[in-house]
Amino acid sequence: MALACCLAAQCSRVALEPEDVxxxxxxxxxxFDPLERLFYAAVxxxxxxxxxxxxxxxxxxxxxxxxxxxxxxxxxxxxxxxDLLDDATQGxxxxxxxxxxxxxxSGISSGTVGTARFVYYALIGGAEYSLxxxxxxxxxxxxxxxxxxxxxxxxxxxxxxxxxxxxxxAPDSVWVELYPASAExxxxxxxxxxxxxxxxxxxxxxxxxxxxDGIYSRRFDSPLPFGTVGSVRFFFLxxxxxxxxxxxxxxxLVNRKPEIVAVSASDTLSLPPSxxxxxxxxxxxxSDPDGLGDLRKVSFxxxxxxSTFSGENELLDNGPxxxxxxxxxxxxxYSLIIILGATNATGTYEYWFKAQDLSNAVSxxxxxxxxxx
Numbered sequence: 001m002a003l004a005c006c007l008a009a010q011c012s013r014v015a016l017e018p019e020d021v022x023x024x025x026x027x028x029x030x031x032f033d034p035l036e037r038l039f040y041a042a043v044x045x046x047x048x049x050x051x052x053x054x055x056x057x058x059x060x061x062x063x064x065x066x067x068x069x070x071x072x073x074x075x076x077x078x079x080x081x082x083d084l085l086d087d088a089t090q091g092x093x094x095x096x097x098x099x100x101x102x103x104x105x106s107g108i109s110s111g112t113v114g115t116a117r118f119v120y121y122a123l124i125g126g127a128e129y130s131l132x133x134x135x136x137x138x139x140x141x142x143x144x145x146x147x148x149x150x151x152x153x154x155x156x157x158x159x160x161x162x163x164x165x166x167x168x169x170a171p172d173s174v175w176v177e178l179y180p181a182s183a184e185x186x187x188x189x190x191x192x193x194x195x196x197x198x199x200x201x202x203x204x205x206x207x208x209x210x211x212x213d214g215i216y217s218r219r220f221d222s223p224l225p226f227g228t229v230g231s232v233r234f235f236f237l238x239x240x241x242x243x244x245x246x247x248x249x250x251x252x253l254v255n256r257k258p259e260i261v262a263v264s265a266s267d268t269l270s271l272p273p274s275x276x277x278x279x280x281x282x283x284x285x286x287s288d289p290d291g292l293g294d295l296r297k298v299s300f301x302x303x304x305x306x307s308t309f310s311g312e313n314e315l316l317d318n319g320p321x322x323x324x325x326x327x328x329x330x331x332x333x334y335s336l337i338i339i340l341g342a343t344n345a346t347g348t349y350e351y352w353f354k355a356q357d358l359s360n361a362v363s364x365x366x367x368x369x370x371x372x373x
Contacts, residue, residue, distance in 0.1 A: 028133035029101075030118045037108065037139070037165070040091060041084065042101035043120040043131060052125040057084045057100040060121070063137070065114040080104065084120075110168050111141045111245050139163065142174075142247035146217075147234045149251060151358065152293050154226045157207055158200065159217030160236040160247055171238040174200045174216040178223060178232050181250050185230025195232065196223040227359035229255050256289035257361035260298075260353055263368045270373055271342055278340040280370075281325040284315055285333050286355045286363070294357045298334040305347025305372075313338075346372050 029042040041059050060078040084100035085092045091103025100122075120131045144161040158176045178195040180186045189195075200218050204211030207219025224232075236247040264283040272278045288294045298317075302310040315336040316322055319329030326335035349370050355363040 023131075024124065024129040025120055025122055025131035027099075028118065028120060028131055030116070030133045030135045032106070032116065032135055032137055034139055037106045038103055039106055039116070040101070040103045041118055041120070042092075042099055043084065044099050045086075045122050046098065047124070055123040055125075057086075057120070057122045058082065059084055059102070060119045062117040062119070063108070063112075063114055064117060065112065079107070106137075108137065108139060109241075110139055110164055111240060111243060112137055112139045140247065141240055141245035142236050142238060145234065145236055145247045145249035147232075147249045147251040149222070149253060151227075151255070151290060154222045155219055156222050156251070157217065157219045158198075158234055158236070159208075159215055160200065161215050162202075162238065163214070164240075168240065171240055174202075174236070174238040176200055177235045177237065179235065180230065181233035182231040185228065185232070185253075188228065188230065196220075200236075224253070227255070229253050229359065255357065255359040255361050258286055258288040258295055258355040258357050258363045260355055260363050260366040261285040261287050263351075263353060263366055265351065265368050266370055268371045268373065269340055271340060271344060271346065274342045276342065280338050280340070281335060282315060282338060282351070283325070283333055283335045284353055284355075287332060288355075288357055290357065292330065292332050294359075296356045296358050296360070298353070298355045300351045300353040303350040303352065305345050305349065340372065344372060348372075
């Protein structure tokens with residue numbers, strides 16, 4: 001009995017681990033809506049050990065501008081200081097749930113790019129608690145640059161979105177400058193200087209699709225020779241409130257060579273009697289990653305039985321009216337009718353086919369052999 005009491009006494013003296021102490025301030029939810037230019041700030045307040053309700057909960061927001069030419073005093077001085085609420089007003093969702101929140105206007109001008117640092121505070125029973133959070137603020141004047149190349153027309157297209165509010169003044173001008181962006185192109189041109197500077201418009205013409213939609217664009221002749229490869233840097237610019245705002249994009253002028261997919265031709269031909277002819281229709285199916293319109297020509301040369309080459313012969317994709325054996329125009333199947341007479345030499349002939357595009361890139365050679373007997 002005494003032993004049992006002793007054990008019971010020892011058990012009563014075993015210490016329990018203390019429960020984890022919850023942070024007084026937790027779960028910061030800081031965000032920025034660039035379209036409405038509104039901030040949202042929220043933080044969860046857990047009563048302190050004393051159980052006292054918070055005397056006040058508030059926020060200080062500092063703005064750290066990425067552009068060092070702008071005023072950066074906000075690093076040490078709050079841009080905004082305001083109370084947070086738990087009464088389902090001014091952006092708070094539920095009353096009395098311990099989440100103190102507020103939605104508020106930013107007062108941040110167009111072109112601001114930086115970091116908003118939120119410092120949450122709570123005063124409870126004379127003790128002050130704080131918690132820090134931060135978010136990125138991205139309000140560029142120029143955004144979403146777009147550049148394309150119409151290789152067949154040797155024309156370029158450039159567009160950029162100008163992000164302004166009704167209170168912002170209209171930009172005096174929006175323009176784009178083009179520069180060589182690859183060693184390959186610089187070597188070709190022999191210079192890294194500006195290629196072109198051209199105004200962009202929001203008037204619904206000259207390649208701009210819709211008037212006054214905030215997208216400034218233009219379609220224009222390429223400043224580069226037809227078929228140039230490499231890459232070009234597009235540098236978009238506008239001036240607003242005496243500050244220059246920029247955006248950039250790189251257009252890669254990659255040309256992909258065509259490919260001969262299939263060859264259709266006889267494997268064996270017999271020479272005709274004197275005064276007659278034997279016909280054979282050659283058909284070559286060609287593809288080009290840049291489109292069939294990029295094909296310049298499809299041709300072949302013939303390696304004759306005496307190991308000499310004939311001249312180049314061109315196949316066409318011009319339809320049945322061309323008289324060269326083609327069936328459908330523009331379908332990527334190039335055709336040619338060849339004629340053998342009685343005086344042609346017998347033996348093995350090799351047709352060496354190749355396709356060339358508008359940039360003068362040439363496909364791999366495909367060889368077809370035919371035995372003439």
